[in-house]
Amino acid sequence: MAMKTIDDLNVRGRRILLRADLNVPLDGSRITDDGKIRACMPTLTSLLERDAAVLVCSHLGRPGGAPDPAYSLAPVAARLGELLGRPVPMAADTVGPSAHTAAAALAPGDVLMLENLRFNPGETSKDDVIRGGFADQLASLAELYVGDGFGTVHRRHASVYDVPARLPHAAGYLIQAETAALQRLTRHVARPYMVVLGGAKVADKFPVVGSLIGVADQILIGGGMAFPFLAAQGHDVGLSLLDGDPDTARAFLDQAARSGVELVLPPDMTVAAGRGGTAPAEVVSSTAIPAGRMGLDIGPESAKLFSATLAVARTIFWNGPMGVFELPQYADGTRAVAQALADSDAFTVVGGGDTAAAVRTLGFRDDAFGHVSTGGGASLEYLEGKPLPGLAALEDDGGTG
Numbered sequence: 099m100a101m102k103t104i105d106d107l108n109v110r111g112r113r114i115l116l117r118a119d120l121n122v123p124l125d126g127s128r129i130t131d132d133g134k135i136r137a138c139m140p141t142l143t144s145l146l147e148r149d150a151a152v153l154v155c156s157h158l159g160r161p162g163g164a165p166d167p168a169y170s171l172a173p174v175a176a177r178l179g180e181l182l183g184r185p186v187p188m189a190a191d192t193v194g195p196s197a198h199t200a201a202a203a204l205a206p207g208d209v210l211m212l213e214n215l216r217f218n219p220g221e222t223s224k225d226d227v228i229r230g231g232f233a234d235q236l237a238s239l240a241e242l243y244v245g246d247g248f249g250t251v252h253r254r255h256a257s258v259y260d261v262p263a264r265l266p267h268a269a270g271y272l273i274q275a276e277t278a279a280l281q282r283l284t285r286h287v288a289r290p291y292m293v294v295l296g297g298a299k300v301a302d303k304f305p306v307v308g309s310l311i312g313v314a315d316q317i318l319i320g321g322g323m324a325f326p327f328l329a330a331q332g333h334d335v336g337l338s339l340l341d342g343d344p345d346t347a348r349a350f351l352d353q354a355a356r357s358g359v360e361l362v363l364p365p366d367m368t369v370a371a372g373r374g375g376t377a378p379a380e381v382v383s384s385t386a387i388p389a390g391r392m393g394l395d396i397g398p399e400s401a402k403l404f405s406a407t408l409a410v411a412r413t414i415f416w417n418g419p420m421g422v423f424e425l426p427q428y429a430d431g432t433r434a435v436a437q438a439l440a441d442s443d444a445f446t447v448v449g450g451g452d453t454a455a456a457v458r459t460l461g462f463r464d465d466a467f468g469h470v471s472t473g474g475g476a477s478l479e480y481l482e483g484k485p486l487p488g489l490a491a492l493e494d495d496g497g498t499g
């Protein structure tokens with residue numbers, strides 16, 4: 099089914115709820131990478147130039163269903179205002195009196211930011227009735243819905259999945275651009291096709307490994323993703339993050355061996371006694387991580403192995419940093435993978451807000467890669483061929499908008 103885009107919508111003078119993914123990395127209230135905010139600008143400016151009144155909504159972090167000032171979207175509204183060249187007012191709540199009063203006062207061409215969607219338990223509830231109740235409240239704020247938060251389309255959340263069932267809707271430019279780029283990884287893929295997986299949200303992304311066996315020719319595994327595999331092979335991982343189930347990892351290793359797909363694990367690790375950056379770091383074999391130490395980056399041998407492996411790829415998808423890149427002593431592995439992609443002639447995709455932020459922090463420009471996706475979990479699930487609730491919900495409802 100076709101998806102309507104904002105070009106198909108008559109938006110003039112209408113109140114639009116724009117669901118963006120403005121879940122940016124923060125250091126206190128300082129935004130350390132504004133890539134997701136910049137990525138939503140084409141859609142936002144188009145709607146405003148066409149005299150829509152736009153209510154921007156997003157989640158930030160995982161505050162757990164109650165207001166928490168540490169997760170306020172206020173810094174995001176401020177940055178959005180800088181990029182737009184005019185202040186972006188912010189409601190004190192998401193669907194409460196502040197949001198309603200501010201929404202009612204909007205004139206064509208005005209913009210308003212709602213407070214964090216996840217301050218409300220209904221946003222992420224697994225109960226359709228509770229989620230639907232929150233979706234009703236959100237929908238009552240606007241006449242049209244625009245989905246452009248590509249990074250959240252894999253979430254069956256109220257603002258992503260249930261609101262578009264209640265309002266005439268269309269996809270924004272970011273969702274269009276992301277799906278166009280990722281299609282190149284699902285149709286007529288140039289081989290060898292290699293996938294690099296890392297990062298810290300391991301439990302979330304672990305099942306993807308199984309789905310990508312048989313899709314990719316080689317899967318290189320670093321970051322927190324490596325430890326369940328090392329544990330599955332019978333190695334002690336010390337204090338390392340062990341957020342994925344070793345039994346599942348063992349099943350993936352067997353499945354890969356049967357399918358002739360190589361899972362490349364890092365042969366060495368940079369370890370320390372703590373994550374804080376003050377404990378001295380050392381390089382050890384991945385099969386001999388000492389008790390009392392945690393792996394914080396792939397080691398130099400691993401970086402070399404990964405770079406050499408990637409050098410012959412014709413398609414590369416990368417999600418998840420190789421280590422705690424925020425600290426310079428644990429950034430080498432992530433830098434090596436970024437460099438390997440930048441040097442490659444392959445079609446390269448860097449997927450995920452964290453990974454994109456990592457490569458920018460390390461000084462790589464977006465144009466060093468074929469595509470930089472704002473969605474990590476979302477792009478992985480797209481590659482797995484899973485139906486994505488936030489895309490399904492945007493399919494044409496036949497309405498006139």
Ligand code: 3PG
Nearest residue numbers: 119121249250451474475
């Ligand atoms: C992300 O940063 O991956 C997206 O914003 C989704 O966030 P979530 O994993 O907390 O749902």
Ligand code: MG
Nearest residue numbers: 450451474475
């Ligand atoms: Mg992510």
